[in-house]
Amino acid sequence: MSRTFTPKVVTANALLEGDAVWLTAADTWTRDMGEAELIEDPGHAELRLLHAQGETETVVGAYLADAKAGPTGPVPTHFREAFRTRGPSNYAHGKQEGA
């Protein structure tokens, strides 16, 4: 029996700015993970990743990251992905800067 599928989001770094971005259901890239498409099906996840990997003029290094549904959209389940939504802990730089 296969393992239970953990919901995913597609994420990458923006080509020009280098910061974290997430793929929305509308095929756009967002800097707010809450707007990302939460993918609940493994087959669909593969398709979405392939799509993202084709967007080489916009993003770099697309991959699937574990996520779960939060009150206002997907939220990270791993601390690494949580840092990517915020920025470093030693300065208020990165995404937390404007938050």
Added chain:
Amino acid sequence: MYTYSDFDEAFVRERVAQFRGQVERRIDGSLTEDEFKPLRLMNGLYLQLHAYMLRVAIPYGTLSSRQMRQLGYIAGKWDKGYGHFTTRQNIQYNWPKLRDIPDMLDALADVQMHAIQTSGNTIRNVTADHFAGAAADEIADPRPVAELLRQWSTDHAEFQFLPRKFKIAITGAPNDRAVIRAHDIGLEIVERDGEVGYRVFVGGGLGRTPMIGKVVRDFLPRLDLLPYIEAILSVYNLLGRRDNKYKARIKITVHETGIDEIRGMIEERFAEIRPEFTGVDQQILAGIEAQFAPPAFRDADPAPYLAARDADPVFRAWCDTNLTAHKRDDHAIVSISLKAHGKTPGDATAEQMAVMADLAERYAYDELRISHEQNVILPHVPRTDLPAIHAALKEVGLATANIGLVSDIIACPGMDYCALATARSIPVAQEIATRFEELKLEHDIGALKIKISGCINACGHHHVGHIGILGLDRAGVENYQITLGGDGTEETTIGTRTGPGFAYDEIVPAIERILFAYLDLREDASETFLETYRRLGMAPFKAALYPVKERADAA
């Protein structure tokens, strides 16, 4: 200090122009990321968790005031107003935008600096003793040789695609301040029967499989240096494993082949290529050496320094921790701490860089160094000028008197920035420093080196910390392993793991238990942590670290 030749200048400018074109072609879609990535890495450009990161080489850690000022200018103009100095004498900018990189590289070229070979499977920035040319214990200044190696290794056609990255460090003193035994090649300038030569270590390294470098040649005559180094690289290039990234460093090649056999292969290759070195390398070295002539030292009246010491206890405390003996009695080596309590180890703001540059220009013969311990050094300072320097440093938060103490921590960027990291390092360093400042125990504890890495690759040198901390990801949670008894000096020792790791909020209390145990266990205040550990071994520290109840519960 070394000044670029016309060849150096043209080469660096050409590389910037090439990279400018490559960036443009990446942005307009002519290059894919797969095509662009090796090109950007060749120019020191990484993509990290939150942004690009540009790693700039500071060859053998030496900077002029003009260069330091420019590093600060770049931080202010294209980054977020600061830079991070690393354990390999580089500076990293954490927030550059792709479009700006060529301009940053041009600004570096304006002061004879570059980011070439700060990544990739090439020979990386050659590092050196940060007290080179100033230390009282030195046989010879190692930097001319380091510069020769920089020139030889830059764009060396045979060594652009090595099995893995390759790091060389050199010291000119018997007291190793450059951790040469933890490098792929470590060079120590030695003297035998009045002749100066090199002791050559090979196969050292930290990372996932820490190894101490082995002596491959006990005494290498000066004239043989370059062909011998080339022979080592040549043997490694063919023999090093390319099937497994984790077994590709020369330390594994040496370990799997055996030092005697690999020595034989190196000697054979050396015999083959030695005749090709007709002495041009030595002519170039002589030219470089002339550029590293010591400054025209001023005779300085020590009276103002002595008066300030007597009058100002804060100045005296700073002198006691942050000064090192210079080869001239009327001068001192100043270590400027980038480890203010609660700040990020190794970070300096644009303003701080400008102030340090001004101080070097005004008082210290225009020279600065970056240490592998992530501090800035003014290598030659007339003692008479120390009070003025201290006062100026104090104004910009750079007068922390903690060199060699508990808060003088090496920490890699860890998961706050690095895409490879498995846990954070910076906040652990910040909290340890802040905690012991609160406890007012720093000076009581005395000499101590804590080194923190945020992953197994060990950029934070945790294996050679008296106390090493390694941050890992254990089932999706940050977990920190502790090692004790490591040492990065000429007695290089790999630390021993204490046992199970600690959660993020348990690691600072764990370090506290170790250090309270040390204060109880030491014979007297003159016995350092490392000496106490060596005398008593792990057992009493383990007992303090893992209280009996906890161990019983776990059983």
